[in-house]
Amino acid sequence: MSASPAGAPVAEAIDRIARQDGGRLLSNLVGSLRDLQLAEDSLQDALESALVHWNRNGLPAAPAAWLMQVARRKAIDRLRRSANFRAKSAEIAHLIEMEKQSAAADEPDQIGDERLKLIFACCHPALDRKTCVALTLRSVCGLKTEEIADAFLDAHEAMAQRLVRARHKIAKAGIAYEVPGQDGWATRLESVLAVIYLIFNEGYASAGDRHIRADLCDEAIRLGRLLTELQPGEPEIEGLLSLMLLHHARRAARIGAAGEILTLETQDRSLWDRAGIREGVALVERALQRGRPGAYQLQAAIIAVHAETPSFAETDWQQIALLYGELARTADNPVYELNRIVALSYVEGPVAALARLRPIAMALVQYQPFYAVQADLFARAGQPDQARLAYRRAIDLSQSDSERRFLSGCLEALPGRPAGT
Amino acid sequence: MKYMALIYVNPDTLTPPDSPEFGRMMGGYQIANETYKRDGVWVAGDALQPATTATTVRVRNGRTETMDGPFAETKEQLGGFYIFDCADLDEAIKYAAMIPHAATGCVEVRPIMVFDR
Numbered sequence: 366m367s368a369s370p371a372g373a374p375v376a377e378a379i380d381r382i383a384r385q386d387g388g389r390l391l392s393n394l395v396g397s398l399r400d401l402q403l404a405e406d407s408l409q410d411a412l413e414s415a416l417v418h419w420n421r422n423g424l425p426a427a428p429a430a431w432l433m434q435v436a437r438r439k440a441i442d443r444l445r446r447s448a449n450f451r452a453k454s455a456e457i458a459h460l461i462e463m464e465k466q467s468a469a470a471d472e473p474d475q476i477g478d479e480r481l482k483l484i485f486a487c488c489h490p491a492l493d494r495k496t497c498v499a500l501t502l503r504s505v506c507g508l509k510t511e512e513i514a515d516a517f518l519d520a521h522e523a524m525a526q527r528l529v530r531a532r533h534k535i536a537k538a539g540i541a542y543e544v545p546g547q548d549g550w551a552t553r554l555e556s557v558l559a560v561i562y563l564i565f566n567e568g569y570a571s572a573g574d575r576h577i578r579a580d581l582c583d584e585a586i587r588l589g590r591l592l593t594e595l596q597p598g599e600p601e602i603e604g605l606l607s608l609m610l611l612h613h614a615r616r617a618a619r620i621g622a623a624g625e626i627l628t629l630e631t632q633d634r635s636l637w638d639r640a641g642i643r644e645g646v647a648l649v650e651r652a653l654q655r656g657r658p659g660a661y662q663l664q665a666a667i668i669a670v671h672a673e674t675p676s677f678a679e680t681d682w683q684q685i686a687l688l689y690g691e692l693a694r695t696a697d698n699p700v701y702e703l704n705r706i707v708a709l710s711y712v713e714g715p716v717a718a719l720a721r722l723r724p725i726a727m728a729l730v731q732y733q734p735f736y737a738v739q740a741d742l743f744a745r746a747g748q749p750d751q752a753r754l755a756y757r758r759a760i761d762l763s764q765s766d767s768e769r770r771f772l773s774g775c776l777e778a779l780p781g782r783p784a785g786t
Numbered sequence: 787m788k789y790m791a792l793i794y795v796n797p798d799t800l801t802p803p804d805s806p807e808f809g810r811m812m813g814g815y816q817i818a819n820e821t822y823k824r825d826g827v828w829v830a831g832d833a834l835q836p837a838t839t840a841t842t843v844r845v846r847n848g849r850t851e852t853m854d855g856p857f858a859e860t861k862e863q864l865g866g867f868y869i870f871d872c873a874d875l876d877e878a879i880k881y882a883a884m885i886p887h888a889a890t891g892c893v894e895v896r897p898i899m900v901f902d903r
Contacts, residue, residue, distance in 0.1 A: 491875055538897050539787045541874035549876050 375419045378428070379412055386429045387507030392479035393433065395542055397463060398440055401486070401504070402532040408432070410439035437464050480505060481595040482542050484588075488557040489540045496531045497560045498567070503528055505591075506584050516567070516581060558605050558661060561588045565609050570765060582613055603652035604662030607645045611668040614641030626771040630677045642672045663692045682711040699728040707738055715745040733762040737772060749779045788829060788898040789870045789878040794862040795891035797836060814886035822870065827881055831868035862891055869898070 387408070394404035411432045425431040437460060444457050487500040499517070502508045514524035534540070545553040568581025589606035596602060618636035621627050649665040667688045674680050689705035702725050710718035719742050722735075729735035740755035756776040763769045801808045822828035842853040856863065865887065872878040875895070882893045 489875070491879070539789075539872075539875045539878070541876060543874075545876065548880070553876075 375424070376416060378424060379415050379419070382428050382432070383412060384507045386432075388480050388483065388505040389478055390429060390433055390436065391504055391507075392483040393477050394436055394440070395483060395486075396477065396479045397437070397460065399536075399542065401535050402529065403440055403443060404436075405504070405532065407436045407440040407443060410443075411436035414439070434464070478595075479542075480591065481544050484557055484592070484595075485544055485553055486535055486540055486542055488553075488560040489535070490552065490556040491538065491540065492531055492534065494560065494563060496527055497556070498563055499524060499527055500531050501560055501588070502564065502581075502584060505588065508584070554599070554601065557592070558601060561585050561592070562605060562609070562661075564588070565612070569612060582609070582616070585609055586613060598655070600652040600655040600657050601659040601661050603648050604659060604665050607648035607652065607665035608661055608668060610641050610645035610648065611665060611672050614638040614645060614672065620767075624767065624770070625774060626767050629671060634675065637672065642669075645669065646673065658691070658695075660692060660695045663688055663695065667692075680711065682708045686712065699725040700732070700734075703729065703732075703735060703738060710742060710745070715742040718742050719746060731762065733759050733764070733768070736762065737775075740775065744775075744779060749781045752779055753781075787872065787874075787900070789872055789875075789882075790896050790898055791868040791870060791878070791882045791885065792864055792894040792896065793866040793868075793885055793887050793891065794894065795865040795887050796862050798861075799890065811886050818881075818884045818886065821884060822868070822881060825881075827870045827872055827877070829869040829871050831866070833866040834864060836865075837863040865891070 391404055391408055394408060395401055398404045398407070414435050415428075415432060419425070419428075441457055441460050441464070444460070484501065484505055487504055488497045492500070495517070499513050502513050502516075503510060510525050510528060511521050513519075514521045517524070519527075562585070564581050565585035568583075568585065586606070586609050589602070589609055592602045593599075593606055615632065615637050617638065618632040618634065619627055621631075645665065646669045649662055649669055652662045653666065667685055670681060670685055670688070686705050686708035689701050689708060693701040693705065703722075706718050706721045706725075709721065719739070722739060722742070726735070736755045736759035740752045740759060743749070743752035743755060753776060756772055756779075760769055760772045760776070763772060801811050819828070819831070822831070837856050840856050842856060844851045844853075868882075868885070870878055870881050872881065875897075878895050878897075882888060882895050885893050887893070
């Protein structure tokens with residue numbers, strides 16, 4: 366390959382490699398450097414260096430291995446230049462030794478995969494949730510800092526600072542670069558799954574708005590697949606992946622022509638992605654067979670019931686209410702009870718459901734969906750005035766434009782007095 | 787690496803020394819201390835006299851100035867500390883969670899700085 370005048374194809378190739386192999390390269394570098402910031406900086410150095418060299422000589426035979434080798438040399442340079450050179454001399458000697466041995470061994474498949482350790486470090490519960498999300502997207506998924514900042518409507522500089530602070534804390538606070546043992550496994554895994562689901566929901570919630578989102582749903586699903594590969598046989602990981610796949614399978618039907626959110630009742634089910642549903646259903650069935658049910662598996666099972674039902678009228682609400690009941694036993698969360706009441710309202714009718722809302726009303730006094738549910742039940746029970754009040758409360762509490770549009774539409778559709786009076 | 791666990795408690799909700807809860811709390815500290823020593827993570831640890839006994843010291847223009855009490859009014863006050871020697875943050879969090887006051891107040895876990903020689 367000869368040098369291209371604009372350098373564009375090489376730059377594109379580098380971007381592609383950074384996205385595809387970035388997480389694996391970085392995880393491996395952290396493994397030998399024990400310092401996430403140094404690994405990040407050295408990998409960036411290597412990518413910059415690649416732009417110069419590859420434009421001159423074309424792509425090397427094994428680009429990932431090339432980057433790995435250069436990144437390690439850049440790390441040695443950085444350590445040599447650092448103020449506490451003497452203290453680092455042992456580390457430098459170790460790196461040089463590794464460098465000598467690795468020159469031949471860096472074939473693409475022989476670059477160790479330590480991404481599971483990287484994921485656990487990035488999603489450590491001692492880090493702020495938003496920081497975990499950003500750090501995971503940057504380090505594991507290889508998204509650019511600017512892309513992450515845009516996705517969260519943050520200033521680029523602020524996001525860069527957040528990432529630097531987080532890497533600093535991981536190093537200084539002694540967050541281990543290890544896959545947790547039996548002892549902390551449950552809590553640490555819970556934190557990882559929560560971060561991935563948060564990424565998914567960020568993308569999902571934004572679907573109606575015109576924000577720039579770097580396809581966060583796809584990134585979250587990619588992370589879910591990666592986790593099932595790296596840690597097979599863990600039912601809650603399968604449950605989360607299934608849950609995301611099943612939600613994602615309905616994406617084409619979720620938003621109406623005017624950008625409004627469509628409910629399960631009004632969605633055109635022929636737009637649902639059957640292949641995605643098949644994969645999601647198979648996954649959650651396999652997970653539940655392992656006999657260790659959890660919140661993600663149960664939520665996936667609920668969506669699976671909907672996904673496999675041809676029309677809203679045919680929904681097995683009894684089954685769904687039962688699953689929400691199980692879910693309520695995994696955690697003391699009134700939102701599960703709210704959803705159980707919605708399911709039961711299609712079995713017992715809206716009046717009985719309204720009575721069931723009373724015990725959880727206090728706990729959900731600031732929760733928008735509570736009022737949306739209450740409004741819907743009042744409307745179905747033939748009490749439009751009460752429904753109107755509840756919709757107004759829901760609109761006041763709403764956080765997103767598409768949600769507000771949806772609720773306003775419901776409000777206007779109520780019989781009786783025109784909206785706004 | 788070494789971690790300091792700073793124990794913050796709200797003085798208004800402290801357990802009175804003549805109540806049965808006080809005995810249980812002290813028992814909790816005894817169990818925690820034994821566990822720390824058995825597991826080899828104990829470096830130091832003590833309770834502090836209440837913040838009303840504190841003196842704040844500043845040196846300004848070469849002169850030592852003292853003030854009564856802590857410099858800020860906060861609901862939660864430093865009541866005691868431990869220093870643990872642990873492998874990593876997860877281990878430090880595990881031992882910090884055994885401190886009885888973690889259940890009523892809170893415990894701040896901070897790594898102790900190591901200076902390069």
